[in-house]
Amino acid sequence: MDKPKIELKLPIIANMELVAINTAEVVAKHMDLSEDKAAEISMALIEACINAFEHSQAQNNVFIHFILEEDTLVIKVIDQGIGFDKSKVQIPKIENKLGTDERKRGWGLQLIKELMDTVEFESTKEGTTVTMTKKKES
């Protein structure tokens, strides 16, 4: 039997990431994930959506797939933007940002990595797919 899957298609409009986290909350509850894990998933999803909305320069929609495995929630955030080179993404440090001209933003990928169990990025000039997972028990 196919794994249960929920698909969202979000237009690139301000605060549409909140639609995604509403769905994530329902899915997390269905999978009996703890409140802390559900909150971490929501935060990571917000950041993945914002990256897709703002940094991909995607003109179309952003697609989000929730795949419910027995002991793991898999979330894919897919955009059709211009992609990015992950080797050029620096790990942000607040020490480098305070009292300098360095922009204070740029925390999204770091937060996703810290909050989820696994994260993978596939990026080409045709778009980016972020695949992140959270286990029920870890």
Place this chain on the structure above:
Amino acid sequence: MSQFNVSIQVENDLVILTTEGYLNNEGGEMISGICYENISNGKTRFLLDMAQTKVVNSIGVSILIEIIEKLQEVDGKLGYYNLAPIVDKTFKIMGLTKYSSVYATKEEALADF
């Protein structure tokens, strides 16, 4: 849910901002606007009551880093209380807790401010 509100209370030169709603870029700018106006009026100590802010994003939180930077210039201080666990964790990951203070309650914050 995207509606963001801030109410302000000044107690003995301490500015307490009570936030409500999603802390995104607009919410962050609302907070920074209030802080910068008060800094220009000589205030240097700020506390945020975030009990009603359960959801944040990194853009909104990065504006708090800008406020910390501004407060460093005037030897000021920023603190927060009543944080949701995920907001607390986000602040830790982004390093805000190295340069500003998190308190469990208002009483605990006032004792240190």
